[in-house]
Amino acid sequence: MSLIEFTDRGLYCRRGDFYIDPWRPVDKAILTHGHSDHARWGSKAYLCQTDTKPILEVRLGPGIYQTAGYGEHTFINGVQVSFHPAGHIIGSAQVRVEYGGEVWVVSGDYKVENDGLSGQFESVKCHSFVSECTFGLPVYQWKPQAQIFADIQHWVLKNKAAGKSSILFAYSLGKAQRLLPCLTEVTDRILVHGAVYNVHMALANAGIALPEVHRVTPDTPKEWLKGAVVIAPSSAEGTPWMKRFSPYVVGVCSGWMNIRGAMRRRNADAGFPLSDHADWPGLLSAIKSTEAECVYVTHGFTAAFGRYLNEIGIHSKEVKTEYGDDEAAEKSTELADTIA
Structure with missing residues (x-):
């Protein structure tokens, strides 16, 4: 059994009994960042990076929010969890999960260029890496x-x-x-x-x-x-x-x-063309730096990007999630923010 499973509620760690960025209400949710396709209302308790808490409070309302800084270890039912900079937005984090020598990293959304505000993306070695590929085609290459x-x-x-x-x-x-x-x-x-x-x-x-x-x-x-x-x-x-x-x-x-x-x-x-996501070269450099044995690609050009990874010798699998483009996900949240 894998340390992380892909379920109809979200990415689930059975050993720790928690979900990462669930899209259905759960008992324990660990969140990568505050965008509304990754941070959804209704879970009983949330664990997030310290700077994400104020975002959740304004968007999700009162709740049970536990926080941790980058690199700080939290143990949940014996499973070691830590947050590492994703460089996507303020407070965005990759979630590193370790148990019994097996390491997974769920990256959420990320970019590799340091924008001076969101932190520098940190490469984290792992056995399995879950990666977005919002801009996973060669045509997407950003200017500095x-x-x-x-x-x-x-x-x-x-x-x-x-x-x-x-x-x-x-x-x-x-x-x-x-x-x-x-x-x-x-x-x-x-x-x-x-x-x-x-x-x-x-x-x-x-x-x-x-x-x-x-x-x-x-x-x-x-x-x-x-x-x-x-x-x-x-x-x-x-x-x-x-x-x-x-x-x-x-x-x-x-x-x-x-x-x-x-x-x-x-x-x-x-x-x-200012994006908070990695472009084609950024995705490839981030993935290669993890040295992951398997890369799970989600929300984006998954079929084309996953196929390319396999062609260059990086074992890849396409997975279905309910994450999406920030703009589509944020429109309803922005309307709610306006009247809050």
Whole structure:
């Protein structure tokens, strides 16, 4: 029997009697991070990395939350569990599970470039590695973050010169915080949608250092709205909330912007391929560094990516889970965050 089983509730460790990122309510859930496709409501107790707790509290509400720092060992029914940096968003972690000399690592979502906020991805040696492959095709290869930030800054300054507001669509958890250091270099005031503000304040109140932002409300001074720099979730697209910034242009921050035509399909004026997931080279380097005997690929281009791994001599299996694209998963959560 494997140390980790793939069940209809989620990834289950029978020996420890806990689940990792379950998509059904369970007694004991260990979470890799706070995005809504991995952190779901209804379980009796949660174990997460320390910086993820404030995110869970604002999104899942009151509950039993146990935390651990990176590299700290927790024993559950004799099974050793530890969190290791995944580099995906603030508080994101890979879950290392060990018992009887067998080691599994469930990576959740991850990226290998250090964004200066989410921590540096840590390679963890293991026998079995569970990996996402959201962008598991060779066409997905990211530019360095510094280059993308320079493109965003140039775009904002061009819009300002033309008397237009710059609205950047970005996930309320993760990318919105990642953009802040970039934008503070070209504006002295960053306005944000309520969904972004709620996550921002949960993190700031927990002691995480972030630049100041201003929530857009009916009382926001009108002079702030013209030529503004705004971060909003994609759920705001096409809503009356946007009209107050006219004239405005829209930029979408997403790895999907790496594909020609994606910007047009999103009705965006600009697309910035900024992703919180590993690209094709990043996935391959991360997987190879684990030296895993078997790699389980999930949520993404699983068939194509798994087949490639097998072709290059890395034993791989495709597994079905209920994790998905952050953007689709986050839209309903962002709406809830707005009214929270």
